[in-house]
Each structure stands twice: as C-alpha cells, then as structure tokens.
Amino acid sequence: MTVAAALQIAILGLLLGGVYALMSSGLTLMFGVMRVVNLAHGAFIVLAAYFSFFMWDLVGIDPFVSMVLALPLFFLLGAVVYRVFFPRIEGSPRFTEMTVLMTFGFAFVVEGLMSYYFTGIFRTASPGYARVSITVGSFYIPTGQLLAAGASALLLISLWAFLKFTHTGYGVRATMQNRDAAQIVGVDVRRVSTVAFGIGMALAGGAGALISFILPFFPARHWQWIAILLSLVVLGGMGSLKGAVIGALGLAVASSFVGDIVGLVWAPITFFGALFVILMVRPQGLFGKKARV
Amino acid sequence: MALLEVEGVRAGYGSGPDILTDVSLEVDSGRSYCIIGPNGAGKSTLLKTIAGLLRPRGGRITFDGVEIGGRRPDRVLEAGVCFVPQDRTIFPEMTVRENLVMGGYLLRDRKRVEARIDDLFDRFPRLAERSSQLAQTMSGGEQQMLVMARALMIEPRLIMIDEPSLGLAPQISNQIFEIIRGLTELGMTVLLIEQNVKKGLEIADWAFVLDLGTKRFEGSANLILDDPRIRDLYLGKLAAASGEDQT
Numbered sequence: 001m002t003v004a005a006a007l008q009i010a011i012l013g014l015l016l017g018g019v020y021a022l023m024s025s026g027l028t029l030m031f032g033v034m035r036v037v038n039l040a041h042g043a044f045i046v047l048a049a050y051f052s053f054f055m056w057d058l059v060g061i062d063p064f065v066s067m068v069l070a071l072p073l074f075f076l077l078g079a080v081v082y083r084v085f086f087p088r089i090e091g092s093p094r095f096t097e098m099t100v101l102m103t104f105g106f107a108f109v110v111e112g113l114m115s116y117y118f119t120g121i122f123r124t125a126s127p128g129y130a131r132v133s134i135t136v137g138s139f140y141i142p143t144g145q146l147l148a149a150g151a152s153a154l155l156l157i158s159l160w161a162f163l164k165f166t167h168t169g170y171g172v173r174a175t176m177q178n179r180d181a182a183q184i185v186g187v188d189v190r191r192v193s194t195v196a197f198g199i200g201m202a203l204a205g206g207a208g209a210l211i212s213f214i215l216p217f218f219p220a221r222h223w224q225w226i227a228i229l230l231s232l233v234v235l236g237g238m239g240s241l242k243g244a245v246i247g248a249l250g251l252a253v254a255s256s257f258v259g260d261i262v263g264l265v266w267a268p269i270t271f272f273g274a275l276f277v278i279l280m281v282r283p284q285g286l287f288g289k290k291a292r293v
Numbered sequence: 294m295a296l297l298e299v300e301g302v303r304a305g306y307g308s309g310p311d312i313l314t315d316v317s318l319e320v321d322s323g324r325s326y327c328i329i330g331p332n333g334a335g336k337s338t339l340l341k342t343i344a345g346l347l348r349p350r351g352g353r354i355t356f357d358g359v360e361i362g363g364r365r366p367d368r369v370l371e372a373g374v375c376f377v378p379q380d381r382t383i384f385p386e387m388t389v390r391e392n393l394v395m396g397g398y399l400l401r402d403r404k405r406v407e408a409r410i411d412d413l414f415d416r417f418p419r420l421a422e423r424s425s426q427l428a429q430t431m432s433g434g435e436q437q438m439l440v441m442a443r444a445l446m447i448e449p450r451l452i453m454i455d456e457p458s459l460g461l462a463p464q465i466s467n468q469i470f471e472i473i474r475g476l477t478e479l480g481m482t483v484l485l486i487e488q489n490v491k492k493g494l495e496i497a498d499w500a501f502v503l504d505l506g507t508k509r510f511e512g513s514a515n516l517i518l519d520d521p522r523i524r525d526l527y528l529g530k531l532a533a534a535s536g537e538d539q540t
Contacts, residue, residue, distance in 0.1 A: 093307070167401065174384050174395050181382035183346060185443065186367040186399040289385070 001261075008139055009256045015142070017252030018149030019210055023225065024232040024244040025156060026203030032176040032239025033196040036086070036099040040106035041204055041229060042222030047110055048074060048208020049217050050118055056125040056212070063125050063213050067151065070205035078201025079194050081106075086197075107222065114219040122216040130213040148210040155206050156245065159199070163241075172196050176239055228268065231275040237288020247286060294358060295319035296482055297343070297374075297451060302352035302362070304335075304342040311350065312338040314506035320451065320484060325477040327485045327493040327514060330503035336486045337379065339503070340453045344376035345369035356451070371399060375449035379456035379486075381436045385429035389420055392428050392439055396446030406446070413442045417472075434465035441472060452476065453484040458492070470496060494518045 027041045051073075052066035089098045124130075130144035163169040171192045174182040183189055211217060232251065236243020251271050259267035278285060297320035304313040313335045320326055328336050341347045343354055345366035354362035361369050366376075384392050393413060397406035414421035420442055423431060428439060437457055444452055454473065458466035466489065474496050477483050487493030494500055494514040502510040502523065510523060517523050 186370040
C-alpha cells in the first residue's frame with residue numbers, strides 16, 4: 001500500500017469516526033452522569049435518521065436543518081423519557097442492571113414501531129452534497145461525509161463548552177466525577193440527570209440526522225450500531241467523553257484499514273477485537289477510573 | 294432557641310432496619326460539639342440524615358426554627374447546613390480551584406464565588422499553591438483540607454464534619470484539628486464526629502454519646518473526658534474500636 005493510499009483510507013476513516021464520536025458521546029454522557037446503560041441509543045439514532053429522511057423526502061427540508069430541529073425535539077423526548085420511566089427504579093441497588101433491561105425494552109418498542117410504520121427497506125436521504133465529492137491534491141473526499149464530520153465536531157465542541165463553562169455544565173461534570181460530592185455541594189442531581197439525559201438524547205438526534213445521508217439504514221440497523229458504540233464507550237472508559245471521542249476516531253480509522261486490507265465484512269470486528277484487547281490489558285478503559293470497591 | 298433541633302429521629306438505609314432508633318439533641322449557635330460512640334452507633338447516619346442525604350423515617354429536624362428533615366440536600370445547604378463526609382468526596386478530575394467553585398455552586402454569583410475563593414486561599418495557603426492542580430493528585434491531608442475549604446465556600450452557619458482524621462498520619466491529622474479549632478475560635482458552629490475521641494473532646498465544648506441508634510448521654514466535653522464511668526462504658530470500647538480502624 002502506498003502512503004497516499006494509506007492517507008486516503010485514514011481520511012475516510014476519520015470522517016466516519018467523527019460521526020461515531022458524536023453517536024457514542026451521548027451514550028457515555030448518560031452512563032457517566034446517571035449510570036444508565038442506554039441500549040436504545042442506537043434505536044433513537046435510527047429514529048432521528050428517519051425523521052431527517054422523511055423531512056428531506058416528503059417536505060424537501062435539508063438534513064442539516066432537520067439536525068437543528070432534532071436537537072431540541074430529542075432533548076425534550078429524552079427529558080420526558082427520563083422523568084417518566086427512571087424515577088421508579090431510582091434508588092435500587094441494581095439500578096444500572098435495571099437500566100440495561102429497561103432500555104433493551106425501549107429499543108424493541110422503538111424498532112417495532114419503526115418497522116410497522118416505516119417498513120424494513122433501506123433508506124438514505126440524498127441531498128445534492130451527498131452525491132458529490134471534492135478532490136484535494138490526489139485525495140478524494142466525499143462532501144457529505146466531510147460536512148457530517150464537521151457538524152459532529154461542532155456539536156462535540158458545543159458539548160465541551162457547555163460542560164466546561166456553564167453553571168449547569170459544572171453540575172453535570174461534578175455529578176459524573178462524584179455523585180455524592182455533587183449532592184453535598186448542592187447540585188440537584190435529579191435535575192442535572194434530566195438535563196444530561198436530554199442532552200444525550202439530543203446528541204442521538206443530531207447524529208441520526210447526519211447518518212441519514214451518509215449511511216443506509218433500516219429499523220433493525222441499530223443493533224449493529226449499539227454494539228459498536230458500546231465497545232467504543234467501554235474502550236474509552238465508561239463515562240469518559242474524551243475516551244469515547246478518541247476511541248471512535250482511532251477505531252474508525254483502524255476499521256477502514258481492516259476493511260481495505262482484509263475485506264469489508266471484517267471491518268466491524270476491529271471494534272470488538274479492540275474491546276477484547278482493552279479488557280484484557282486495561283479493564284477500566286483508556287481514560288476510565290478504576291472501579292472503587 | 295437552639296440552632297439545630299433533632300427530635301426523636303429514626304432513620305435507616307433502603308429497606309433495612311432502623312440505624313437511628315430515636316435520637317434527640319440540640320445544638321446551640323457558636324458552640325462546638327463532638328459525637329462519640331462505638332462503630333455502628335449511627336453517628337454518620339445521623340449527620341447524613343441532617344444533611345438530607347437520607348430521609349428520616351420519623352421525628353423532626355429543625356434548623357433555625359425551620360423544618361429541614363426530609364428536604365433535598367441542596368435545600369438543607371441553602372438553609373446554611375454544610376456536611377463534610379468522611380471519605381474525602383472531592384471532584385478528582387477538577388482542579389483545586391474548580392472544586393472550590395463547585396463549593397459555591399449555590400451562590401450563583403461569579404464575583405462572590407471569586408471573593409470567597411480569594412478569602413479561602415488566604416486562609417489555606419497550601420491550597421492556593423495548588424490552585425490549578427487536579428484534586429486527585431493531592432495527598433490525603435490536602436484533600437481533607439480541600440473538602441473543608443469547599444464546605445466553607447457558602448459560609449455555612451453549621452458545619453458537620455465526619456471523621457476528618459480517618460486514615461491520616463498523626464502529624465497531618467493535627468494540622469486538620471488545628472483548622473477545625475480555628476473554625477470554632479471564629480465562632481462557627483461545629484458538629485464533629487471523631488474516631489480519635491480524646492482529640493475530638495479537646496476541640497469540642499460539648500459531647501453527645503451515641504450508642505445503638507440513640508443518644509445515651511451528653512455533657513461538657515471536659516467532663517466526659519474525665520468521667521470514669523463514661524470512660525469505662527464508651528471510651529474503653531472506643532479506644533479499642535479506633536485501634537481497629539487504624540489497622
């Protein structure tokens with residue numbers, strides 16, 4: 001493989017990785033703040049992709065506009081889902097395990113409804129920029145993926161700024177780092193959790209809108225995505241945003257190489273292979289904290 | 294009227310048994326108190342219940358005439374009751390300064406938060422030196438100093454401190470005790486749990502003896518230190534218990 005070919009593969013991997021980073025950031029935020037393992041995250045991403053697809057296909061609204069609409073809509077959806085379903089299992093000593101079962105149920109319900117109403121055929125929104133590409137030097141860059149990666153980066157930077165500079169953001173970070181301490185300094189953790197769940201869901205909404213024109217999707221597609229996303233979240237260290245982003249970029253590039261060298265069907269194995277290795281050598285993940293006993 | 298009044302409080306965890314069966318005590322403004330009692334007596338549980346981290350199953354807790362029992366922790370804090378738990382609950386990946394900013398979370402006024410941080414940096418020069426260091430990289434004694442400074446951010450009217458010397462070398466614990474003594478000298482109301490009973494009683498004006506979830510005895514701290522009955526009944530047991538703690 002020439003250096004130029006390798007660079008080309010790396011560029012495509014990075015573009016895809018940007019969207020994976022956005023997809024996994026919501027998942028890791030939910031786990032970090034609330035210890036919720038949201039198996040329905042992928043299903044909600046697919047739901048947002050349908051939203052964006054139909055807005056494009058039926059109304060002619062550009063996916064980037066849909067993305068801006070999906071953010072508040074999915075934020076609200078997340079806040080409502082959190083307030084309706086989670087208080088009844090709060091305080092359970094098996095809270096995290098229960099969230100796995102509950103969100104597993106959500107995933108089936110969302111998938112079932114989508115299959116019923118939207119059928120199982122593959123969909124992709126096809127705005128003009130999704131069908132063209134630009135060439136920089138000898139490199140070929142699909143415009144749609146470049147725009148999607150750019151939007152992902154923008155959303156992730158906004159998330160970072162929110163966490164780093166706002167009052168509520170401080171509360172969210174504090175709750176992620178030490179829930180007890182957060183309560184002690186007066187953070188209303190229930191409110192912060194609702195906001196964080198809403199933001200996690202908004203990130204799923206944004207990611208879904210971007211996915212709608214870069215990857216073909218159908219209702220059951222989310223099982224494949226959630227498997228990849230969970231491996232990214234565990235790899236980065238459960239609840240570590242930095243870890244999820246770095247893991248997503250690194251593994252997307254690695255899987256592009258595996259896809260090119262070994263064969264496309266082997267690309268997903270990169271994520272799970274990396275997961276096995278990390279669990280053997282560093283069980284807490286790249287940026288995770290060792291579990292306290 | 295007492296600043297804090299606890300009347301017949303019952304509390305426990307989850308669906309478990311009552312840890313506090315019936316606790317009543319009064320805390321006056323401007324004085325310092327030490328709660329002593331064997332392991333499992335319910336000392337920490339009492340402070341957690343007052344702080345709002347645990348909902349009382351019965352009884353009343355009033356602070357400055359207002360009922361605070363069963364209120365959310367942030368509401369209790371707003372009333373002026375601050376809690377420093379025993380496991381040094383810092384924010385590990387925040388800097389020392391950010392930890393203090395979090396201490397002022399309820400103030401919501403940046404200028405006031407900055408002024409409080411400057412004030413506390415004057416009082417704790419060691420923390421000022423480590424201002425931009427991540428809290429998790431500090432020693433146990435410094436972390437204890439940090440959680441106490443963080444509690445002082447909102448200028449509480451009552452500060453409750455649970456086992457501040459736990460796991461610290463004797464020299465370091467002495468520094469921590471000096472800080473607590475400094476608070477009492479400033480006229481702050483302090484409610485302290487201390488495994489090192491002798492030290493705790495030296496700092497405090499008044500002591501409550503807790504055992505099996507209820508208050509067995511109370512009295513002037515000096516008196517308890519010198520009372521042979523109390524010493525035999527509780528301090529002997531305590532000395533043995535605190536010996537276990539340190540191993």
